[in-house]
Every structure is written in C-alpha cells, then in structure tokens.
Amino acid sequence: MTAIPLHDRYEYAEPYLAANGPEPIKVSATPYQWRNPTQIKPRQWVYGRSIQRGHLRAVVAQGGAGKTILSVGEALCMATGRDFLGHTVPGGPKRVWLWNLEDDGDELARIVQAACKHWNIVAADFQDRLFIDSALDGAPLKLATSTGAGGLVINRPLVDALTDEMKGRGIDYLHVDPFVSSHSANESDNMEIDAIAKEWAMVAKNADAGVGLAHHISKAGAGEATAMHARGATALINACRSVLVLNRMSDEEAKRYGIEDERRRRYFRVYDDKNNRAPPSDMSDWYQMWSVSLENGVTDDGDNMGVVVPWSPPDAFEGVTADHLYQVQKAVAAGEWRADVQAKAWVGKAVAQVMNLSPESSVKGDRARINSLLRTWIANGALVKVEGKDNNHNARTFVEVGEWAVHGVAPTSRGEVRTGDGSEGLQRPHPTSPPLGGGVGETGPAAKIEGGGNRGGGTPAAFTAGNPALGRTIGSGIILAPGENGDEVDFDA
CATH class of the missing domain: 3.40.50.300 (P-loop containing nucleotide triphosphate hydrolases)
Known part of the structure; x- marks a missing residue:
C-alpha cells in the first residue's frame, strides 16, 4: 500500500515555481462572466x-x-x-x-x-x-x-x-x-x-x-x-x-x-x-x-x-375558536382569578371549565394545554396580568380580560390581536375599559394593570358579532364596537 504523508505535499518547492525557471508563478484574477440564472445548474x-x-x-x-x-x-x-x-x-x-x-x-x-x-x-x-x-x-x-x-x-x-x-x-x-x-x-x-x-x-x-x-x-x-x-x-x-x-x-x-x-x-x-x-x-x-x-x-x-x-408536538389551539376565547373571557370577567397556579382561584380553572379540560397537575396533557393557552392569550393581550391586593391586603397577581375576542377571528399567538373584520389591521393589545356608564374606578381589590391603567370590572367593551361596526348588548351593559371608546389605554402610550 502506498501512503503519501500529508506534510510531503507542502515541502516540495517545485509546484510553486514556473516550469521554465525560477520566476514565481503569475496569478491573474478571472473576470466574472454574467450568466442567466435560469440556466445555472440546480443543486x-x-x-x-x-x-x-x-x-x-x-x-x-x-x-x-x-x-x-x-x-x-x-x-x-x-x-x-x-x-x-x-x-x-x-x-x-x-x-x-x-x-x-x-x-x-x-x-x-x-x-x-x-x-x-x-x-x-x-x-x-x-x-x-x-x-x-x-x-x-x-x-x-x-x-x-x-x-x-x-x-x-x-x-x-x-x-x-x-x-x-x-x-x-x-x-x-x-x-x-x-x-x-x-x-x-x-x-x-x-x-x-x-x-x-x-x-x-x-x-x-x-x-x-x-x-x-x-x-x-x-x-x-x-x-x-x-x-x-x-x-x-x-x-x-x-x-x-x-x-x-x-x-x-x-x-x-x-x-x-x-x-x-x-x-x-x-x-x-x-x-x-x-x-x-x-x-x-x-x-x-x-x-x-x-x-x-x-x-x-x-x-x-x-x-x-x-x-x-x-411526531408533532400537540397543538394547544387545535379546535379552539374565537368563541372559546370569548367564553373564557366571560368566565374571567365574572370572577376574581389569580395567575399563581397554586392558588385556589387559579385562572387556569376558568379555562378548564370552558375547554372541558382537567386543571389537575396529575393530568399532564390537559395541564400543559391550559398553560399553553394561557401563555398565548396573555402574550397577545386577550388576558392581562394585574398587580393588586387580595382581601387580606396581600400583594397578588390577578388575571383579567384584555382585548375582547371577536367572532370569526381565531386566537393568535403572534403577540398582536386582530379586532373587527380585519379591515383595520392589527392593533396592540390594551386593557378593556368598562362599559358605557359603568365608571372607571376600582370594583375589587385596589389594583393597577401592568403598564398603566385601572383595574375595572363589568362586561366586555369590544366584543362584536357579525358586523363589527355594530355594538351589541350583553346583560345590562352597553357594548361598544372597537375604537368607539376614547378612554381605552394603549400599552404603547
């Protein structure tokens, strides 16, 4: 077997000299020749x-x-x-x-x-x-x-x-x-x-x-x-x-x-x-x-x-519609929910009720899906975390409704929420103001929404069905179409 040591390839001087004498080899750059890109051989x-x-x-x-x-x-x-x-x-x-x-x-x-x-x-x-x-x-x-x-x-x-x-x-x-x-x-x-x-x-x-x-x-x-x-x-x-x-x-x-x-x-x-x-x-x-x-x-x-x-990781949003989100938001708005998973009033239990899931930690698949849904809805502003105090005056993190869901628009995980029929584009999530005549003051424990704004209660302020330009009444509250309430607070303001 003939073996050629690697270092031998570099020790010979001859390859680096011109064939006709001791003059060094001349090097010249090759001009690029334009080629039709459609004629270039594909990989x-x-x-x-x-x-x-x-x-x-x-x-x-x-x-x-x-x-x-x-x-x-x-x-x-x-x-x-x-x-x-x-x-x-x-x-x-x-x-x-x-x-x-x-x-x-x-x-x-x-x-x-x-x-x-x-x-x-x-x-x-x-x-x-x-x-x-x-x-x-x-x-x-x-x-x-x-x-x-x-x-x-x-x-x-x-x-x-x-x-x-x-x-x-x-x-x-x-x-x-x-x-x-x-x-x-x-x-x-x-x-x-x-x-x-x-x-x-x-x-x-x-x-x-x-x-x-x-x-x-x-x-x-x-x-x-x-x-x-x-x-x-x-x-x-x-x-x-x-x-x-x-x-x-x-x-x-x-x-x-x-x-x-x-x-x-x-x-x-x-x-x-x-x-x-x-x-x-x-x-x-x-x-x-x-x-x-x-x-x-x-x-x-x-x-x-x-x-x-x-194998594909389970999609937490498979089969989830805007109406599911709206039902979760209604459940959240109707109670006082905590962000802490250990809390008795953990907001994940509201999600579990609507989605027919188990919030128990022993049911890992359901628990993981609930957490994934919550992460997405909080990230895109459909739900917001609120710093406040409980009835014992202890500092707690609550979860409340942010941007209300719109029928026919699937929940998004892109960090922005679409409202209306799509003609108005994407809007940054912001806390929901109370319904017209409902006041702006606190309705529960003293609280302040992360990024500014008041913690309010009441019914949704921006839920529309069918024609987004029309308001809709739910219960005794008057529902405003998106953009009609000048008191809404934008996180970017």
Missing part, C-alpha cells in the same frame, strides 16, 4: 434538503440519542423512494450504503428489519439498492492515520477504491457511523481533521454522491447540543454543507407538551444547525422512538427494537 438533492450530491453532511448527537436508527430510517426512505419520515426523495429511489463501525451485522439487521416491519417494507421494495457493512464483521474503514512526527498519512488506495466502488455501484449516499472510527488522527487537530474532511469531500465530489458522517458531541455539550458542540476540531463542521443536530426532549419541553418524564427519552428533535437561520425549536423535525418486536424469541416476543417515526 442536486438526494434526500430532502439535507443530503446533496458532491457534499458532506454531519449528523451530531449524544450517544444513544437516535443517530443510528435515524440513519437506518433515512436509508430505507431513500432506498424505497418513500417519504415516511416526512422528507421527499427527489427523482425516486436511491442507492444507499451504510458503513457502521460500532455495531455488528446482526444488530444492524435487527434495526433494519424492525423498521421494515413497522413500515410494511418488503425486500422487493428496495431490491439491490441498500448496502450495509460493519467493521465488527471484517470491514474496517481507516481513511487516514496520524504517525506523530511523520504527520498525517492518507490511505490513498482506500480512498481510490472507495470512490471506484461508489461509482461502480451507482451509490447515491454513503453514511459512515461514527466519523471518529474512520480515522486514527488527532481529532482535536484542526489541520489533520480538515485534511480528512477534505478527502471525504473529494470522495463525495468524484463519486457524485452525498457522504454523511455521524459524530458525537463533547461532554461540554451535555445540555442543548449545537453544531459547535461536536467533539474535537471544528474543521469537520466547517467542511460540511449540512450539519444535523439531534437533541432529546428536555424537561421543559416535556412539561410543555404534557409528556410524562419516564417517556421523555423516547422523543428527540432534529434541525440543520448550518443551513437554518430560524430558532431550532421553530425549525426542528420531531421524532418518536417506537418499540417493535421482532418476534424472534423462543419463550417471549424476542428482541424489541427502536424505530423512528415522525
């Missing part, structure tokens, strides 16, 4: 918008977070051409090569067959388009070795043979798991890791395929993992076109979605930390690990394997 995607021909992709996560079962799921999507994980396979089925350096063939077969069983995949669905090798079964993969004083040595015959095999088989995507086992270099040395990453990039380019490298995060990234928590040198992350990051569901997320703590580890989210510019929580793909029995046991169901399936 060639292999899977979704994360695997691209001729480029590297990294998949970064803690150990046991789901990298391997996710890679198997993606491989089956590509090999069958099906999008059961939520990402398209452009151009139809692809030829995929999984090269695992940690698990043996039997364990990989368990993962593959469990996924096939769950998704009703049969052998004919991917025919000869799936290839799997394992280092533990005699297929090692060492692309480069660090020899200390001798520098980094690239295994050139392996690089060439690997490229030729991918081209000969028509491989569209090669996934190596994990990256750290594919070389024997100093993983903290940016020069060496950059050289190895560039070799993988050349394999991808020359084979006209995507190459994925699974990578672990450092101990410092034990919390919320990002691309920069990848173990070792940052050169690998810098060399990749796409960097998928996996994170297990956090305690806070579990509480928000009503997931019991013992089930929390079954959920994880994935986002591209290099291409996306939105917050990770907004752009993540959520997955759940389902347990599938292989039924290979003698006295029981045998091995139970994890299978990745798409």
Whole structure:
C-alpha cells in the first residue's frame, strides 16, 4: 500500500515555481462572466434538503440519542423512494450504503428489519439498492492515520477504491457511523481533521454522491447540543454543507407538551444547525422512538427494537375558536382569578371549565394545554396580568380580560390581536375599559394593570358579532364596537 504523508505535499518547492525557471508563478484574477440564472445548474438533492450530491453532511448527537436508527430510517426512505419520515426523495429511489463501525451485522439487521416491519417494507421494495457493512464483521474503514512526527498519512488506495466502488455501484449516499472510527488522527487537530474532511469531500465530489458522517458531541455539550458542540476540531463542521443536530426532549419541553418524564427519552428533535437561520425549536423535525418486536424469541416476543417515526408536538389551539376565547373571557370577567397556579382561584380553572379540560397537575396533557393557552392569550393581550391586593391586603397577581375576542377571528399567538373584520389591521393589545356608564374606578381589590391603567370590572367593551361596526348588548351593559371608546389605554402610550 502506498501512503503519501500529508506534510510531503507542502515541502516540495517545485509546484510553486514556473516550469521554465525560477520566476514565481503569475496569478491573474478571472473576470466574472454574467450568466442567466435560469440556466445555472440546480443543486442536486438526494434526500430532502439535507443530503446533496458532491457534499458532506454531519449528523451530531449524544450517544444513544437516535443517530443510528435515524440513519437506518433515512436509508430505507431513500432506498424505497418513500417519504415516511416526512422528507421527499427527489427523482425516486436511491442507492444507499451504510458503513457502521460500532455495531455488528446482526444488530444492524435487527434495526433494519424492525423498521421494515413497522413500515410494511418488503425486500422487493428496495431490491439491490441498500448496502450495509460493519467493521465488527471484517470491514474496517481507516481513511487516514496520524504517525506523530511523520504527520498525517492518507490511505490513498482506500480512498481510490472507495470512490471506484461508489461509482461502480451507482451509490447515491454513503453514511459512515461514527466519523471518529474512520480515522486514527488527532481529532482535536484542526489541520489533520480538515485534511480528512477534505478527502471525504473529494470522495463525495468524484463519486457524485452525498457522504454523511455521524459524530458525537463533547461532554461540554451535555445540555442543548449545537453544531459547535461536536467533539474535537471544528474543521469537520466547517467542511460540511449540512450539519444535523439531534437533541432529546428536555424537561421543559416535556412539561410543555404534557409528556410524562419516564417517556421523555423516547422523543428527540432534529434541525440543520448550518443551513437554518430560524430558532431550532421553530425549525426542528420531531421524532418518536417506537418499540417493535421482532418476534424472534423462543419463550417471549424476542428482541424489541427502536424505530423512528415522525411526531408533532400537540397543538394547544387545535379546535379552539374565537368563541372559546370569548367564553373564557366571560368566565374571567365574572370572577376574581389569580395567575399563581397554586392558588385556589387559579385562572387556569376558568379555562378548564370552558375547554372541558382537567386543571389537575396529575393530568399532564390537559395541564400543559391550559398553560399553553394561557401563555398565548396573555402574550397577545386577550388576558392581562394585574398587580393588586387580595382581601387580606396581600400583594397578588390577578388575571383579567384584555382585548375582547371577536367572532370569526381565531386566537393568535403572534403577540398582536386582530379586532373587527380585519379591515383595520392589527392593533396592540390594551386593557378593556368598562362599559358605557359603568365608571372607571376600582370594583375589587385596589389594583393597577401592568403598564398603566385601572383595574375595572363589568362586561366586555369590544366584543362584536357579525358586523363589527355594530355594538351589541350583553346583560345590562352597553357594548361598544372597537375604537368607539376614547378612554381605552394603549400599552404603547
């Protein structure tokens, strides 16, 4: 085997001199030639918008977070051409090569067959388009070795043979798991890791395929993992076109979605930390690990394997209408409600009554939904927090009605409230003034609305039905259409 030390490439003076003598090579800039944008070759995607021909992709996560079962799921999507994980396979089925350096063939077969069983995949669905090798079964993969004083040595015959095999088989995507086992270099040395990453990039380019490298995060990234928590040198992350990051569901997320703590580890989210510019929580793909029995046991169901399936966090506002909000507001206006979840008169109980939910902490799904609804309605001003004193003159935080709901307008979580029929645009939320003739003074414990204004009681001041220009009477109060009461207080004033 011929090995070419990396440092030897830079020690020869000849490549830096002109061929006809000692004169230095002249460098000239190339003027840009205008091109019709419609004629530029589009990027060639292999899977979704994360695997691209001729480029590297990294998949970064803690150990046991789901990298391997996710890679198997993606491989089956590509090999069958099906999008059961939520990402398209452009151009139809692809030829995929999984090269695992940690698990043996039997364990990989368990993962593959469990996924096939769950998704009703049969052998004919991917025919000869799936290839799997394992280092533990005699297929090692060492692309480069660090020899200390001798520098980094690239295994050139392996690089060439690997490229030729991918081209000969028509491989569209090669996934190596994990990256750290594919070389024997100093993983903290940016020069060496950059050289190895560039070799993988050349394999991808020359084979006209995507190459994925699974990578672990450092101990410092034990919390919320990002691309920069990848173990070792940052050169690998810098060399990749796409960097998928996996994170297990956090305690806070579990509480928000009503997931019991013992089930929390079954959920994880994935986002591209290099291409996306939105917050990770907004752009993540959520997955759940389902347990599938292989039924290979003698006295029981045998091995139970994890299978990745798409999962969506529950939408607290599914089925919620403006009328639901209005009913909640009526309940809030009719009583004296506290913001403290421990209080006997917690405002969440008013929401629970209207939405037919349980406010008890033991019913996590309902409790999480109530909290989500309250967070949104308080954020957009439909409800407002009010500082005041209770009957014992203790300082408390109360919740009262802010901007009243309008029939036909769904509750929004964008921090602004739409009133009327939409023709007047978005208005900033503000506390509701009392009905005409109802006075402006306090009707309960002395209180002041956060941001200014008085705490008042009575009936809604801006609820309209049908034509928003018409007022409406509810009980003995006279309801004003939006904008008719000049006494309303705006938070921005």
